[in-house]
Amino acid sequence: MPPEPGAPRHIRLTSHAGGTGALPIRWGAATPAERGPVVGTTMQRGHRNVIGTHSGSYSVYRALAVAAGALARDHRADLTNTSPTDEIGPYPQWGDPERIVSLDPWGATVASAFASEIAAGYDIRPTIAVTKAHVILPEVIEAVQKGRLKPDGQLLTEGGAALVTKAAIEPVWWLPGVARRFGCSEADLRRVLFEETGGMYPELVTRSDLGVFLPPIGGQTLYIFGDARDLADPAVELTARVHDECNGSDVFGSDICTCRPYLTHAIEECIRGAQPASAGGRGGVGLISYSRKEGRALGEVTKFLVYNARKRQVGGDTADQYFARTECVAGVQDMRFQELMPDVLHWLGIRRIHRLVSMSNMKYDAITQSGIEVGERVNIPPELIPADAQVEMMAKMAAGYFTPGVVPDEQGLKQTRGRGLE
Amino acid sequence: MPPEPGAPRHIRLTSHAGGTGALPIRWGAATPAERGPVVGTTMQRGHRNVIGTHSGSYSVYRALAVAAGALARDHRADLTNTSPTDEIGPYPQWGDPERIVSLDPWGATVASAFASEIAAGYDIRPTIAVTKAHVILPEVIEAVQKGRLKPDGQLLTEGGAALVTKAAIEPVWWLPGVARRFGCSEADLRRVLFEETGGMYPELVTRSDLGVFLPPIGGQTLYIFGDARDLADPAVELTARVHDECNGSDVFGSDICTCRPYLTHAIEECIRGAQPASAGGRGGVGLISYSRKEGRALGEVTKFLVYNARKRQVGGDTADQYFARTECVAGVQDMRFQELMPDVLHWLGIRRIHRLVSMSNMKYDAITQSGIEVGERVNIPPELIPADAQVEMMAKMAAGYFTPGVVPDEQGLKQTRGRGLE
Numbered sequence: 001m002p003p004e005p006g007a008p009r010h011i012r013l014t015s016h017a018g019g020t021g022a023l024p025i026r027w028g029a030a031t032p033a034e035r036g037p038v039v040g041t042t043m044q045r046g047h048r049n050v051i052g053t054h055s056g057s058y059s060v061y062r063a064l065a066v067a068a069g070a071l072a073r074d075h076r077a078d079l080t081n082t083s084p085t086d087e088i089g090p091y092p093q094w095g096d097p098e099r100i101v102s103l104d105p106w107g108a109t110v111a112s113a114f115a116s117e118i119a120a121g122y123d124i125r126p127t128i129a130v131t132k133a134h135v136i137l138p139e140v141i142e143a144v145q146k147g148r149l150k151p152d153g154q155l156l157t158e159g160g161a162a163l164v165t166k167a168a169i170e171p172v173w174w175l176p177g178v179a180r181r182f183g184c185s186e187a188d189l190r191r192v193l194f195e196e197t198g199g200m201y202p203e204l205v206t207r208s209d210l211g212v213f214l215p216p217i218g219g220q221t222l223y224i225f226g227d228a229r230d231l232a233d234p235a236v237e238l239t240a241r242v243h244d245e246c247n248g249s250d251v252f253g254s255d256i257c258t259c260r261p262y263l264t265h266a267i268e269e270c271i272r273g274a275q276p277a278s279a280g281g282r283g284g285v286g287l288i289s290y291s292r293k294e295g296r297a298l299g300e301v302t303k304f305l306v307y308n309a310r311k312r313q314v315g316g317d318t319a320d321q322y323f324a325r326t327e328c329v330a331g332v333q334d335m336r337f338q339e340l341m342p343d344v345l346h347w348l349g350i351r352r353i354h355r356l357v358s359m360s361n362m363k364y365d366a367i368t369q370s371g372i373e374v375g376e377r378v379n380i381p382p383e384l385i386p387a388d389a390q391v392e393m394m395a396k397m398a399a400g401y402f403t404p405g406v407v408p409d410e411q412g413l414k415q416t417r418g419r420g421l422e
Numbered sequence: 423m424p425p426e427p428g429a430p431r432h433i434r435l436t437s438h439a440g441g442t443g444a445l446p447i448r449w450g451a452a453t454p455a456e457r458g459p460v461v462g463t464t465m466q467r468g469h470r471n472v473i474g475t476h477s478g479s480y481s482v483y484r485a486l487a488v489a490a491g492a493l494a495r496d497h498r499a500d501l502t503n504t505s506p507t508d509e510i511g512p513y514p515q516w517g518d519p520e521r522i523v524s525l526d527p528w529g530a531t532v533a534s535a536f537a538s539e540i541a542a543g544y545d546i547r548p549t550i551a552v553t554k555a556h557v558i559l560p561e562v563i564e565a566v567q568k569g570r571l572k573p574d575g576q577l578l579t580e581g582g583a584a585l586v587t588k589a590a591i592e593p594v595w596w597l598p599g600v601a602r603r604f605g606c607s608e609a610d611l612r613r614v615l616f617e618e619t620g621g622m623y624p625e626l627v628t629r630s631d632l633g634v635f636l637p638p639i640g641g642q643t644l645y646i647f648g649d650a651r652d653l654a655d656p657a658v659e660l661t662a663r664v665h666d667e668c669n670g671s672d673v674f675g676s677d678i679c680t681c682r683p684y685l686t687h688a689i690e691e692c693i694r695g696a697q698p699a700s701a702g703g704r705g706g707v708g709l710i711s712y713s714r715k716e717g718r719a720l721g722e723v724t725k726f727l728v729y730n731a732r733k734r735q736v737g738g739d740t741a742d743q744y745f746a747r748t749e750c751v752a753g754v755q756d757m758r759f760q761e762l763m764p765d766v767l768h769w770l771g772i773r774r775i776h777r778l779v780s781m782s783n784m785k786y787d788a789i790t791q792s793g794i795e796v797g798e799r800v801n802i803p804p805e806l807i808p809a810d811a812q813v814e815m816m817a818k819m820a821a822g823y824f825t826p827g828v829v830p831d832e833q834g835l836k837q838t839r840g841r842g843l844e
Contacts, residue, residue: 013628052619058757067606068604081731129723131729134841136677179489182490184489198474216479247643251685300551300590329500
């Protein structure tokens, strides 16, 4: 990488308070003017008012782009024509500092909300983008062919394409609020974030004046079926699923879990929920919230190690040992921590989910404890559970998953056995 | 988070050389004993010989697990029964420090390769896991129903499940080698990695004695159809696709690009390539390498911003403006940088890809320049290209994508127009 003309050669290892020009952030203020913009630029260090930077872990690739000489360090995003296709909010929830702590409610509209700051030279980037798409899933086409779904020409075409509004959301963590969600002090949260990542961002411990952190982790994607504004109206029936990423099933259809079948079932429910009665629908709105938390946020390497340990243990892959094997390898059963998940629902203004397409008690508890009502809970139809995924399903039902049927007992768990490795 | 008994309360902001007990890493040494283990533990600071830690960005979730009091900081993974289901290597490529610079070839077998170091108290974790799976894709079932694929009971069941070996791989970067791939000095690479991430890991610039970095980014997943050992035998026909993640298409089937259709076409080609002649197969082996590089490694927020800019620009979404819109927002057309991608192929011992199911000239160039021969290039069948994805396909063909057909000219690019937003 050729050094750019005039590039400073002095490296400051940790930033210090007292920089000139940084705008304050008053988290949870009701208007963008009071709240102030999130400035994660890597150009004007004095303008930064957060720890970390934009694009999550893709900032590492931005660095490679600079190293390769392909990207100018001072490139500023041209936001012409990029504004959201659908207006979302502002909702009263945006003005409650405890209701939303892990995303920036103004992140989609920075170009308008902070137009004067941008004009004054601040490099302010969207952390949310909202667009429209046509999504075509083989499972939806099959539902049309079998008569379970009926095209309406508006939300569902004759060819089986569903018309959606979708939003990508990057995490923006307000550390005092995140700490309260996890029941620890902000100082302890900052310390473990620094130490357990092997020393990422010393500012976590040196800059207590910076309360906002852009963590280099994956975010969320929303798929909205119907009118996005209806999500905030409790009188309109909302069908919703909060889904955690599972690449092996979501993309490749691995039969060891129910992730893709449950997701595509939820999409079918969302389409039907949003369609007009004339097409056999429920005249409401649908939502899929997809979180990047591969392998229960343990990552795929740990996930595959656990698969091997399950399949090879004495007695085989039985439901009664399902959680134990994950704990042996990872130290915990699950790292998804649904405590932050409801934030995105509050961003959408949601106050009631009429039909929650999830059996997870952890998701249910997190949603209801955050103040959102949940009506019916919709289980995965038994015929969609692959044979080898019965181990996971039975273990989870015994551990508290919602089921309209019988909760398996100890004997049932021991007898539920998956395939071996060979 | 309650502080643990005896936990040190002194925080060191950057680590310094001279710690006792850290084992040396001699990158590219031919045996694990000479190479030495990668130690990214967060427990014994003196044992660490890398920058960063394990599990990519999921280390942030590990921190949350500790903050919530759910995970003991001194938990050590119990690796019983987790070893790879298939033996991969060692291959001569593993002993060439320039051939593999972005993963640890010994990462799958740490429990055996570094058994004595683990017994001596070093916390050494796998960065690769290898398991087996049955994958069931609706597109493969359709191929069986339409007679394009014939179940053989071994690689493809009557129900349409394909039996695979799969591997998850976390990035392990040897910084001197990565710098050479990008044509910059190691010092410049370290500096931009630090600066463009907003100050992640000061050790990048303070600890030039640590040559290995575990970046908090997504890795790769391999799906192998047939015998994994055959990948290293150039006499066995290899069908392969290197695929970059696109959640919107891979999972949700968005019709603006060809990602899922090309991926499922490649899976069909891999199955047929690996099946015996008696089932209409080619008696070879198949490979899908799936890289976590969402939205050309720009992330999904940038991707959706670009979609809006494309759909709203004057003249509509035409192929001649396809790359320009990405550059306006992101500063570059693409950040995937295929320079590191071939490493995983060398880890598998691959010397020849007989049928490369990809039209990308960037992937082709990276693979062949790394010393792997490529025979036939397999394009996506035209009938699998969604109408709205013609914009991308034409723009890419004009920019150098492989096509057996006509390369579109300026007029053709202007006339290829996608759907508007409404």
